Amino acid sequence: MIINTRDNIANQLSNKVYDVCICGAGPAGITLARKLAEKGRQVALMEGGDRSLSSDSQQLYRGDSLGTPYPVAASRLRYFGGTSNHWGGETRPLDERDFQPLAYHPYNEWPIAKQDLDVYTAEVSKILDLDQPDLKDDVFDNKASNLPLMTPAYRYSKPVTRFGIKYGEEISESPNIHLHLNANLVDISLNNDHDEVSEFVFRYDPESQAFAIKARYFVLSCGGLENPRALLLANKQMSNGIGNRHDMVGRHFCEHIETTIGSAVMKESHESTGFNICTDVLMRSKKCLSFLVEFSATGSDENSSFLQRLYDSIFGASEPELQSEISLIIQQACNPESRVTLTDKKDEFGLKRLALNWRQTALDHHTIRTAAIEVANTLARHDIGRMKVAPFILDRSVEIPIGFMNHHMCTTRMSKDERTGVVDQDCKVFGLDNFFIAGSSVFASAGVSNPTYTIIQLALRLGGHMNELLD
Ligand SMILES: Cc1cc2nc3c(=O)[nH]c(=O)nc-3n(C[C@H](O)[C@H](O)[C@H](O)COP(=O)(O)OP(=O)(O)OC[C@H]3O[C@@H](n4cnc5c(N)ncnc54)[C@H](O)[C@@H]3O)c2cc1C
Numbered sequence: 478m479i480i481n482t483r484d485n486i487a488n489q490l491s492n493k494v495y496d497v498c499i500c501g502a503g504p505a506g507i508t509l510a511r512k513l514a515e516k517g518r519q520v521a522l523m524e525g526g527d528r529s530l531s532s533d534s535q536q537l538y539r540g541d542s543l544g545t546p547y548p549v550a551a552s553r554l555r556y557f558g559g560t561s562n563h564w565g566g567e568t569r570p571l572d573e574r575d576f577q578p579l580a581y582h583p584y585n586e587w588p589i590a591k592q593d594l595d596v597y598t599a600e601v602s603k604i605l606d607l608d609q610p611d612l613k614d615d616v617f618d619n620k621a622s623n624l625p626l627m628t629p630a631y632r633y634s635k636p637v638t639r640f641g642i643k644y645g646e647e648i649s650e651s652p653n654i655h656l657h658l659n660a661n662l663v664d665i666s667l668n669n670d671h672d673e674v675s676e677f678v679f680r681y682d683p684e685s686q687a688f689a690i691k692a693r694y695f696v697l698s699c700g701g702l703e704n705p706r707a708l709l710l711a712n713k714q715m716s717n718g719i720g721n722r723h724d725m726v727g728r729h730f731c732e733h734i735e736t737t738i739g740s741a742v743m744k745e746s747h748e749s750t751g752f753n754i755c756t757d758v759l760m761r762s763k764k765c766l767s768f769l770v771e772f773s774a775t776g777s778d779e780n781s782s783f784l785q786r787l788y789d790s791i792f793g794a795s796e797p798e799l800q801s802e803i804s805l806i807i808q809q810a811c812n813p814e815s816r817v818t819l820t821d822k823k824d825e826f827g828l829k830r831l832a833l834n835w836r837q838t839a840l841d842h843h844t845i846r847t848a849a850i851e852v853a854n855t856l857a858r859h860d861i862g863r864m865k866v867a868p869f870i871l872d873r874s875v876e877i878p879i880g881f882m883n884h885h886m887c888t889t890r891m892s893k894d895e896r897t898g899v900v901d902q903d904c905k906v907f908g909l910d911n912f913f914i915a916g917s918s919v920f921a922s923a924g925v926s927n928p929t930y931t932i933i934q935l936a937l938r939l940g941g942h943m944n945e946l947l948d
Pocket residue numbers: 500501502503504505506523524525526551552553554555556557558559560561563564565566567568660661662663698699700701703882883884915916917927928929930932
């Protein structure tokens with residue numbers, strides 16, 4: 478049901494106590510709301526935007542980029558359905574190794590196992606309309622290429638799931654979900670003992686009165702940048718913000734770094750394709766993090782004259798159109814200095830805007846260089862091509878161009894230990910008995926897979942957990 482009335486909303490809701498109040502109706506919030514409603518729970522689903530994009534709402538996402546340049550507003554959408562309104566629909570589960578401890582990357586380990594999330598494979602496939610449910614990384618499973626290399630098992634959302642569109646009608650007809658649009662979270666209140674959230678406070682617009690939503694349980698699902706901002710802003714009872722006793726909120730911001738590592742002349746033509754040549758053995762022996770490789774379709778490389786000469790010198794014959802540009806996607810290392818903080822600039826509600834200080838580490842640079850050399854060696858070893866690596870691979874004085882994929886992770890990371898995380902293995906905020914977080918901000922580490930698949934797995938798991946609590 479959609480709650481449209483703004484008149485006297487505070488009075489209308491004053492005696493209402495929902496089972497769960499979820500703030501943020503993107504993929505995480507909508508999935509969780511549906512999971513709870515399925516069991517008859519009374520859910521308030523609070524969304525800051527409307528049913529479609531508006532500049533008034535979108536500009537609330539503006540902020541500063543202090544480190545490696547990053548479009549903090551343009552990398553997300555602030556309306557019903559969230560950033561799924563323009564996501565690409567490419568999905569992949571995390572790898573087993575993403576959950577394991579790594580001596581040279583102290584924050585790698587998750588406090589849960591891959592199996593804890595994989596039990597939701599069928600449900601996620603249905604929610605996201607994924608093709609090929611049992612696809613695994615494999616040699617030759619990608620028909621675009623005949624190269625003897627492992628291809629990553631990307632599965633695609635088809636038609637690409639826009640959560641607001643796909644689930645809007647179901648939600649508006651559900652007696653169990655009250656969807657409030659244009660309801661902007663402006664504060665979070667705690668009880669007197671500061672061990673529970675007592676209410677989320679909202680305003681429809683900067684001129685309107687604030688109103689509170691009361692519930693037994695509360696969930697923040699505003700995305701990987703806004704979740705930490707909301708916790709930091711809620712500082713009237715806890716001066717450092719909520720869930721921030723150990724100054725962990727906003728730290729460890731991770732992206733999937735994307736960069737072009739060179740071009741190759743290939744022996745045979747192929748379509749654009751991805752490869753997974755990063756094995757556990759390679760990672761541990763080279764002390765790098767996870768990576769995936771993308772080859773553009775042969776013939777699409779701009780550096781063709783050099784590559785043509787290279788081809789001629791290696792393979793002897795003149796065979797045009799066999800160049801391929803090679804790019805890399807890497808797991809970024811967790812880094813407490815890569816972080817979301819608040820600035821002194823304020824938004825239309827008088828709330829401090831965020832600043833993102835996105836930083837890379839020596840381990841990120843090492844992963845990029847190691848991966849590039851491994852790609853070059855692999856092509857030569859299998860005699861399937863020869864690669865010209867980009868100047869920054871061998872010359873450390875050349876800056877590495879750092880690209881991003883609009884994936885905002887780890888800013889309220891999951892941990893066994895409150896000193897190294899913000900939520901526990903159940904996505905519950907440390908120190909608060911009834912407050913949970915959903916979305917990629919809870920990722921313990923980033924892995925190399927696009928995040929939305931894992932976001933949905935985690936939301937389903939959280940829904941199951943909350944349903945048990947509510948029984
Ligand atoms: C161009 C692009 C392409 C992408 N492609 C892919 C892809 O191919 N594969 C993939 O896995 N991922 C992709 N992503 C990332 C994907 O979109 C996100 O991982 C996903 O949308 C995150 O879901 P979420 O629900 O956690 O957050 P969001 O989708 O960001 O939703 C957060 C919701 O919270 C609401 N909100 C925010 N602040 C407030 C507030 N103060 N009060 C009330 N409500 C609030 C917002 O309006 C929004 O509806 C892409 C992203 C972009 C930008």
